[in-house]
Amino acid sequence: MPAVGHRKTLQEYLTSEWQDKGRNGGLGAVIMAIADGSCRVEHQVRQASLADALGATGEINVQGEIVQRLDTASSDIFVETLSQSGHVAAIGCEEIERPVIVEGDIADGFIVLMDPLDGSSNIDVAVSIGSIFGIWQKSPGEIVNEDSLLRPGKDQVAAAYVVYGSSTVLVLATKGNVCGFTLDTESGAFALTHPGIKIPAECPYYSTNEGNNKVLDQPTQKAITLLRNKYSQRYVGSLVADFHRNLLKGGIFAYPADQNRKDGRLRLMYEANPLGFVAEQAGGAASTGYQRILDIVPQELHQRTPLILGNKDVVEDTVSVIKAG
Numbered sequence: 573m574p575a576v577g578h579r580k581t582l583q584e585y586l587t588s589e590w591q592d593k594g595r596n597g598g599l600g601a602v603i604m605a606i607a608d609g610s611c612r613v614e615h616q617v618r619q620a621s622l623a624d625a626l627g628a629t630g631e632i633n634v635q636g637e638i639v640q641r642l643d644t645a646s647s648d649i650f651v652e653t654l655s656q657s658g659h660v661a662a663i664g665c666e667e668i669e670r671p672v673i674v675e676g677d678i679a680d681g682f683i684v685l686m687d688p689l690d691g692s693s694n695i696d697v698a699v700s701i702g703s704i705f706g707i708w709q710k711s712p713g714e715i716v717n718e719d720s721l722l723r724p725g726k727d728q729v730a731a732a733y734v735v736y737g738s739s740t741v742l743v744l745a746t747k748g749n750v751c752g753f754t755l756d757t758e759s760g761a762f763a764l765t766h767p768g769i770k771i772p773a774e775c776p777y778y779s780t781n782e783g784n785n786k787v788l789d790q791p792t793q794k795a796i797t798l799l800r801n802k803y804s805q806r807y808v809g810s811l812v813a814d815f816h817r818n819l820l821k822g823g824i825f826a827y828p829a830d831q832n833r834k835d836g837r838l839r840l841m842y843e844a845n846p847l848g849f850v851a852e853q854a855g856g857a858a859s860t861g862y863q864r865i866l867d868i869v870p871q872e873l874h875q876r877t878p879l880i881l882g883n884k885d886v887v888e889d890t891v892s893v894i895k896a897g
């Protein structure tokens with residue numbers, strides 16, 4: 573029976589729209605591992621204050637950032653569910669310096685790069701946070717190693733994110749299709765609530781940290797000024813929350829490079845690439861300000877990138893202003 577009234581569950585969707593139409597079941601198993609893990613993360617996020625699970629671990633991660641307890645817990649959960657899916661050959665994770673190579677011969681293996689809990693600075697103040705996943709398929713017979721994870725975003729076969737907000741929504745993108753599923757906390761199943769997502773043509777919002785304006789270069793300052801003069805500012809400080817609003821309502825997100833962050837703040841492999849894939853499949857765009865995000869040939873697992881993401885026309889106009897100097 574469907575989880576919530578007439579709506580299809582994620583499992584039913586994957587069966588009817590994927591497996592019944594010939595897509596191999598491996599990718600579906602990876603998506604279900606993400607869904608199962610996000611149910612567990614969602615519960616921990618909601619209960620954290622009550623379980624004294626907030627706050628920092630006292631460790632500093634590979635990013636040089638203070639590790640929140642929920643960061644570590646979320647990373648452990650997704651590594652477990654993905655590794656147990658039987659279809660994941662390797663995992664790259666923001667919280668783990670080196671790739672996790674999954675033991676065993678996984679013939680149709682997928683490679684998953686993830687930010688298990690994005691927006692850590694918002695965890696303790698009950699503001700929306702999220703999980704982000706990019707999914708690549710390993711070549712038949714490929715023995716996966718660190719280099720297997722360094723593929724351009726345009727080679728992704730799927731991408732997904734989960735936003736833990738006023739509701740918990742899993743957004744799944746494959747070539748030409750973006751859908752949203754809302755968690756029914758009673759049944760623990762995700763139900764199809766947003767079929768066929770396309771970024772709206774109109775663009776009411778721009779999302780950027782205006783506090784960085786003084787350290788932007790002149791062309792970028794000019795581009796941000798044009799956005800400020802045309803649109804309303806909405807900035808949560810959680811990439812997934814800001815992107816999800818812009819995906820559904822229209823908008824542009826910008827975290828450019830600046831004097832303090834020459835390569836930008838956000839990570840290419842498990843933030844910009846997956847969300848750039850979702851944006852493009854929903855009719856949007858993702859750029860560094862100078863090149864398409866998904867064209868970047870990665871050099872290292874945790875490299876950063878400037879990111880301009882969202883409504884295609886507005887991204888292209890913003891990039892034009894930056895490039896014009």
Ligand code: P6P
Pocket residue numbers: 690691692693781809810811812837
């Ligand atoms: P700032 C959260 O820590 C994060 O990685 C993204 O989710 C968010 O978009 C960005 O950093 C916020 O950065 O410098 O505006 O606090």
